[in-house]
Amino acid sequence: MTTTNPEPSALSAPPTAQISPVAWAKRNLFSDWSNTILTVVCLGAIAWLAYGLLNWIFTQAQWQVISANLRLFFVGRYPAQLMWRPWTVLGIIALSAGLTWGILARSTWLFNQTGLVVLGVIAAICVALAVPVSLNTSLLLLAILGVSVAAAFAGQRIGQRFPTLVSWLPLIWLGIFFVVFGLIRGGLFLQEVRLDDLSGLLLTLLTAIVSIVLSFPLGVLLALGRQSNLPVVRWMSIGFIEIIRGLPLITILFMSSLLVPLVLPPNVRIDRVVRAIAGLTLFSAAYLAENVRGGLQSIPRGQSEAAKALGLSAPLVTVLIILPQALKAVIPTIVGQFISLFKDTSLLAIVGFAELLGISQSILSNPNFLGRYQEVYAFDTVIYFCCCYAMALASRRLERQLGTGQR
Amino acid sequence: MTQAQTDTIQPEVSSEKVIIARDVEKWYDNNFHVLRGVSLTVNKGEVVVVMGPSGSGKSTFIRTFNALESYQKGSIEIDGIKLSHDLKNIETIRREVGMVFQQFNLFPHLTVLKNVTLSPIWVRRWPKAKAEEVALQLLERVGILEQAHKFPGQLSGGQQQRVAIARALAMQPKIMLFDEPTSALDPEMVREVLDVMRTLANSGMTMVCVTHEVGFAREVADRVVLMDSGVLVEEATPEEFFQNPKEERTQKFLSQIL
Ligand SMILES: Nc1ncnc2c1ncn2[C@@H]1O[C@H](COP(=O)(O)OP(=O)(O)OP(=O)(O)O)[C@@H](O)[C@H]1O
Ligand SMILES: [Mg+2]
Numbered sequence: 001m002t003t004t005n006p007e008p009s010a011l012s013a014p015p016t017a018q019i020s021p022v023a024w025a026k027r028n029l030f031s032d033w034s035n036t037i038l039t040v041v042c043l044g045a046i047a048w049l050a051y052g053l054l055n056w057i058f059t060q061a062q063w064q065v066i067s068a069n070l071r072l073f074f075v076g077r078y079p080a081q082l083m084w085r086p087w088t089v090l091g092i093i094a095l096s097a098g099l100t101w102g103i104l105a106r107s108t109w110l111f112n113q114t115g116l117v118v119l120g121v122i123a124a125i126c127v128a129l130a131v132p133v134s135l136n137t138s139l140l141l142l143a144i145l146g147v148s149v150a151a152a153f154a155g156q157r158i159g160q161r162f163p164t165l166v167s168w169l170p171l172i173w174l175g176i177f178f179v180v181f182g183l184i185r186g187g188l189f190l191q192e193v194r195l196d197d198l199s200g201l202l203l204t205l206l207t208a209i210v211s212i213v214l215s216f217p218l219g220v221l222l223a224l225g226r227q228s229n230l231p232v233v234r235w236m237s238i239g240f241i242e243i244i245r246g247l248p249l250i251t252i253l254f255m256s257s258l259l260v261p262l263v264l265p266p267n268v269r270i271d272r273v274v275r276a277i278a279g280l281t282l283f284s285a286a287y288l289a290e291n292v293r294g295g296l297q298s299i300p301r302g303q304s305e306a307a308k309a310l311g312l313s314a315p316l317v318t319v320l321i322i323l324p325q326a327l328k329a330v331i332p333t334i335v336g337q338f339i340s341l342f343k344d345t346s347l348l349a350i351v352g353f354a355e356l357l358g359i360s361q362s363i364l365s366n367p368n369f370l371g372r373y374q375e376v377y378a379f380d381t382v383i384y385f386c387c388c389y390a391m392a393l394a395s396r397r398l399e400r401q402l403g404t405g406q407r
Numbered sequence: 408m409t410q411a412q413t414d415t416i417q418p419e420v421s422s423e424k425v426i427i428a429r430d431v432e433k434w435y436d437n438n439f440h441v442l443r444g445v446s447l448t449v450n451k452g453e454v455v456v457v458m459g460p461s462g463s464g465k466s467t468f469i470r471t472f473n474a475l476e477s478y479q480k481g482s483i484e485i486d487g488i489k490l491s492h493d494l495k496n497i498e499t500i501r502r503e504v505g506m507v508f509q510q511f512n513l514f515p516h517l518t519v520l521k522n523v524t525l526s527p528i529w530v531r532r533w534p535k536a537k538a539e540e541v542a543l544q545l546l547e548r549v550g551i552l553e554q555a556h557k558f559p560g561q562l563s564g565g566q567q568q569r570v571a572i573a574r575a576l577a578m579q580p581k582i583m584l585f586d587e588p589t590s591a592l593d594p595e596m597v598r599e600v601l602d603v604m605r606t607l608a609n610s611g612m613t614m615v616c617v618t619h620e621v622g623f624a625r626e627v628a629d630r631v632v633l634m635d636s637g638v639l640v641e642e643a644t645p646e647e648f649f650q651n652p653k654e655e656r657t658q659k660f661l662s663q664i665l
Pocket of ligand 2: 465466467586587
């Protein structure tokens, strides 16, 4: 995909006849002396780096620190006897993701090249896990992957039958979110797990997703508030946005974890996680508001004039005409911001949470795994990358979905 | 040139006044005096064409009729309702006044059909089925029934402008305002839009059109007015206006466009 490649021109094929790889290399890599030298030097550097990396991965690194702590990395100290709940959650998410993918791709092919490569890599990882972890885990993961793929095919059929389902997807996912949250958290007839006891990737995902879901509407409201005709609303929005944007996230997190309890009356206790999520949400909302405002301003004035001339009231003009176009225009920016919010959850480690980075640090302080920094952080890197890349893929799908037939 | 034809299809013009603008004055940014006391009365079923040089305030003037522009002095009465600053009042008037813009201003994120049904559904509170039935009839009338499920970006300029006319008509307005509806179109598409406007005029719709289409004005208009520097300079029947204008400024303007 050209968008992820820093040098799209190097990848894009000539528009006319196909040429052989040799001819292609000759034309693009060895066209003259300086080019040839550049190519050789670059190839050398790449080979040297790749050799070093592979050498480290396969001969020097000691991966027991990962395989022995896999559960800690992923679900942290979630009670062992309740492990069926995270697994069920994974199943539900895989099933819904597959269905959604299928519904969105109802009139195109299900998997393009990138999709197939991603699927292949996931399957390979699932298979490879059999050795260090256990055959059962590996089979379970493969089964879930299978469910997801089957769901994608089913979703395509369902989408063809009920095309209007697409507009319900956001609401459906909100419902799924509450089900998943209820399963993790417990309550009602399930044994309760305190939010503050969550850790590992589970905590990272929980804080990131909740902050993303909450900061979106808040950010949109702030953006609208900033353009409001009511001076009170406008000044409050501007004040909030500018104050938050003037503070580093880490100070907001420190305030939420240290200051808030001091300010609140002693009998009111708010979970630490909830306070941290509030901090992340407010921070993200302020930036989101500015992005959305950019989108709002990019809509030509003729749009709202035409809508007003049709007799639509001001709120309807905003909701039906301006916002849909503005949000569509800023999807890439918004997703970029959500990706960075996801990565920013790693700052929670500094204020004492055991999310992915925090649990990594506590694993590293275990005397059995002293000094295994490189392995642990390499593993964290891969996890963060996978999550962020998944978001990027989803956003591209969303853009294509919304972009069909317009402009 | 089409004298005989015009006479036979000229619809009835009653003397019921649906637009009464009295001494309307407007300043932009408190210093630019764009409308300097403009008065115009339009009867039911009448077609008034507004002409004038660029920047003379034509758009500003007709946009005061549906409160897209405010004004500081004078009064405007639409279909018996005085235009005030009250939001309810403004929305009531906008329901009765349709407007077609130079740049079409279709909603690019909605299909043609949804563009047309939007305000009947949300403002008139019609059930979706009724709104769609009416919309499809209108789209057929303007000759783009087959495009109903496309997005505006997939249509030609002329088709888009016809959708815009259908969208305005869907609210069943009593008055239609046109602000240079053909100025952004390629020459070969001007005709299809003018045809639709002509049919509309013959059906008895009250219309105020800002346009430089002399042929259209001659054939369809009941009155032509010339606006210059925020003042209505001349008001006459098309024959008089084009054949022997009284005012010097009209003569100068006509010599430039004819
Ligand atoms: N929002 C605004 N603020 C300040 N001045 C404006 C604004 N809109 C228009 N004007 C000025 O008011 C004058 C009249 O504008 P208007 O658009 O009504 O002219 P017009 O007769 O429709 O011209 P055209 O034939 O070019 O459309 C112009 O000189 C224009 O520069
Ligand atoms: Mg104009």
